[in-house]
Amino acid sequence: MHTTGMEEYLVGGAVRDILLGRTPHEYDYAFADTVEGFICRNPSARKAGNDFSICILHGLEHAPLRGKSIHEDLLLRDFTINALALDPNGKLYAHPQAFADMRNRTLRATNPTALQDDPIRVFRAARFAADLPEFTIHPDLLQQMRDIGSSGILDQMTPERVAGELFKALHTSMPGTFIRVLQEANCLSPWFKELQGAADVPAGPLPYHRESVLVHTAQVMDQCAGDPTAVYMALCHDLGKTKTPAEVLPHHYKHEHRGEEEAWALGTRLKLSNRLMRAGMVAARQHMKCGAYPSLKAGTRVDLLMEINKHSLLESFCRLIKADCGVDHSDTMSKDREVILNVVLPDELRNKGPESGIRLREMRCVALSRIRR
Structure with missing residues (x-):
């Protein structure tokens, strides 16, 4: 004291x-x-x-x-x-x-109006469920959450408080449970409305996916536990699939482009840091490329690595890809990054504006092509 x-x-x-x-x-x-x-x-x-x-x-x-x-x-x-x-x-x-x-590992509200007294407790309940995965949410608490979700009260929350609970959830041992619980309680909207309906959308065609977008997203988040940035990237990586036209399901053509917009909307609504927002957007737009990273053209690899490096996201990005695709390209990507960052423009090509950038990229592509041969 x-x-x-x-x-x-x-x-x-x-x-x-x-x-x-x-x-x-x-x-x-x-x-x-x-x-x-x-x-x-x-x-x-x-x-x-x-x-x-x-x-x-x-x-x-x-x-x-x-x-x-x-x-x-x-x-x-x-x-x-x-x-x-x-x-x-x-x-x-x-x-x-x-x-x-505590003995029965039950998460229960202290009284019948606990969540109405402070609606942020809806998100806190989801966060505690993620932090204490051995605990089960009591039916009465789940019903309180559903009542709050259907009342419109969540619209009145401040983004800072909601983001605070999300940020803590990113640090838990089972972060995917955060969105699982919010979905079960019908509380994804309005703050996480990009995932509204994700439980009804197939994550992809067989044999690659047998689960919904929400279940897949939660699973990838769980596999990224321990790296909060990677967990948030996992949350955002397939947001574009929720906007796939029904007539092309279970395929999700070009969902990465739609996903970047969805990740931007989510991060803006929650007033997240620029770095976390950028991490979510990069994850949504670039994650499809990395499953087949070794087969990418040199220019595509250079552009990808430079963008990831610009935001210091390589380790978290590789963690996401391993969780999403089951492949680990971290060593290869780290070595490739080292190669292109060691490329230096000769004096005569410097200070020429856009032309210098173009030539530097060309030299980096050549350097990557050489090591691949």
């Missing part, structure tokens, strides 16, 4: 993770006082951004109790397995259902 002279508790996920034998990644505290009183007692504390009900002290979040006591506070939290608190003396407080749900 870092405060003085007030009743305070370690709450939420940190306590849950300790009880589950996991290493906590976040430590949040709740105190029995007003924000003003907290800051008065802890002058180095500051209010957190636009959320003036949260204080930051020594880099950790501190918030007033929800309700008049720790017992009321726990009843108003999001999920029972997070409705836990530990006081400075080591005394543990819990929601009445918390321990049973």
Whole structure:
């Protein structure tokens, strides 16, 4: 504890993770006082951004109790397995259902209006399901999610909060579960509407695919776990398939071009970082080329490698391709990148504007052709 002279508790996920034998990644505290009183007692504390009900002290979040006591506070939290608190003396407080749900590996809302009280909990539930894959979502929680999804409330969420849950989901052990749960709860729209209906679209013709676009996307995301950028690239790589005309299914001709537009729309809506947006767009447009990378023409390989290198995406891109196609071209692509980056224009060809770029590309193509022979 870092405060003085007030009743305070370690709450939420940190306590849950300790009880589950996991290493906590976040430590949040709740105190029995007003924000003003907290800051008065802890002058180095500051209010957190636009959320003036949260204080930051020594880099950790501190918030007033929800309700008049720790017992009321726990009843108003999001999920029972997070409705836990530990006081400075080591005394543990819990929601009445918390321990049973932890034993039974059940994700359940703390009360019937928990998601209505804060709709971001829809995405948080999907994220926790991805982070705790051994847990099952309770039917009552799933129904709450469906009710929120059909109410239109999700349209009122801010992109920053939704993106925050997505970003955390990208770091989980089973990130594909994030979209699986949102699909099951009918909550993909409006924030992930590019995947709306993806469960009803075949991922491709037999024998290459027997699953839907959504199932395939989730599977590739899971196989990219451990590399958050690759996971997001997996989320975006087949978005164009959801726009395939029905008359050509199960084929998806030129879906990579449609996918780039869909990835741009998704990233823009969520106000993602430029790098993550670009990663999704590159994944959508370029992933088809890499399954057959060794057979590509030298110019195609140069252009592909330069674009990927420009955004520092080679490792994540190769991780995506291996998950999507089952082939690993990382060594070959890394060596090819080294070859073309070592090509240097002679002095007489420099500073000639576009002509210099054209000649440099030509020289890089020649260098790749030589090593292939």
